[in-house]
Amino acid sequence: MSDATNEELLAEARRVLVRSFGSDFTLPVIAKAEGATITDVDGRAYLDFSSGQMCATVGHNHPRIAEAVRGAADRAVHINSAMLSPEVVRLGRRVVELLPRPLDKVFFLSTGGESNEAALKIAKKVTGRYETVGLAHSFHGSTSGAGAATFIPSRRAGYGPPLPGTFAIPAPDCYRCPLALTFPACEYACARVGFELVDRQSVGSLAAVIAEPILGTAGCVEPPPGYLAELQRLARARDMLLILDEAQTGLGRTGDMWGGDRDGVAPDLLTISKTLGGGIPLAATATTAALEERAYRADFFFFTSHLNEPLPAAVGLAVLDVIAEEKLVDAARDKGAHLKRGLLALKERYEIVGDVRGRGLLMGVDFVRDRQSKRPAEAEAEAITRECLRRGLFLAATRQASRYWVWRVAPPLTISHAEIDRSLEIMEAAIRAVVGG
Template structure:
């Protein structure tokens, strides 16, 4: 009998775990290494999800293992008002990678970083309305959940006041089309903001967006869209927040996905990939926005803000990404993978679309 059928294990799980979405996989995972996780029978399972889309370097990377071992023996956690070298060093490294975004706040999760970003945007602008895409995912807490439209909206009562959504552009299923049938994203964006303006109470604070909507179906913002979106924000005095939880740190073939478009957001959030599977996230913004937020009393104390252990891991992640040229590798391997998937599209009618960028790709399966 398979060790995965351990009745005691599954009975305990059923009796004591709160289920948080969907069902659990019928395997007991004992360890993970590289691109594989191993079940109780020591059977390797290829991890196409990269953990929770976070294991940028694979599982149990030697550099991460040694960093955690070393740092936890020095200092892992501090009072939130204290600073350590890994925190400041990681802030310096991140600022160098994203010119113009010179100020950094280190937190734990993607939802937490989006909460902080939205809170900062509201404080700085003095407004409260937050706009997001209809297929977005920005987290399951507070205002981050209110800006998440791809799942989890029913049964929890009202969303945060001022939560607005516009349709996510979809080149495969365009709402507005040119004469040749291709997506007319400019007309779609104009129409969407006409609706935003008609619903707004005059208190538009920010637009929060993923450059590629991951949970929404790998919907890539067309070239030029991000710049046009930023212009819409500027015309209304809104800040542009980009959530690069899944696209950041090289996965798309750029260090940050927004770099392809030559657009720098007002606020950038990072998570998932920056910790390579450990809980680390970051909020990055301009010196001007941070100065104004601080002058207005910006407050975001959390238990694990500026913790040295995850910051040390973040530094190790950036070292490995640079030393092993993983940005270029994602670009090159992504091109090969995309070409291979596109060849399947030519052979099989059920493959409707292949889309994405770098090693963040999606395949849409269709019935007709």
């Protein structure tokens, strides 16, 4: 443990660390993380309403995770990627038991970007085609294939041409509808019009559409009910595969096991990451036995140094145990409803809160200058977020200049009602401190 202060460590960081995410190092330097609380090196504690990078759904440093890491350290941390360990086989069985049918095959990687790369590659191998469709503003990872299907301008600019044959369709954003329509009268026009444009641009090689059940990085956009089923229908009409990226939504966060459950949609490929490893790099790509067989026969290759690793698999098993034993899927639904009531009350009281959306414990709080124009209240939202931090609550924002500025409210599923109430008090005090009563 370091004796250095926050200020000293941040100064040192600015000297030696690469800034890779568009912002300088300003946030507190964290010395300890436990449950829903993170504590900085100066001893200040914060409620972590971002669950780390959305990975700590079972709470930070859950004792079962610590035990699993220690156990793996006593047995095997790493083995040849072509070899298996009992942990990996058991995790495979457990994940397959949870998957929506007909998905029944899975393999394990390290990051969400990789799991999407793998899903896109399987889709290309089995269809023999290469064009992919994503939703505008969605985020699927920083690697080339997943990045090419990520349509956030700041993530794409300056790296040369992305993969040829990647198309965006409008995001299903009912708060700022790109077509200025309203649901349900729109009849999913964003998807239908999007695919009409794709049809005009395609060279006849459409392979897959990739989507998040809730667009977490796009300002927590929650598609209207039935949207994913419509997306699947549009994909099937073109003989394309549907990939659901459940990095943020998978394993209970939305109050269902999977984000696609609300619409009763089982995709052809499903990717899991953040939530499976509880903070340890662990991701998975799942598909059906039929597609796996076709990919295998077509020589599908995705081999990394950390393919099917024993240590992360042991942790994944512990995470699934905790989710089941502590009934965290139900907890996400119940506590999410409690938190949402509080957030909606803030919306009622403060004009600057333009919208509260999402479900379970994945919600967006959209800060606007006025409710008519819905232009983002960027400066005020930044100040409110800083004020929350000063008062002991960390909230992560997703934003796009002049378009939206949104808190992604996503505490660990183990958060208590008292911690939720405390966070709501802090949010309200911070809003009042910045914009008045």
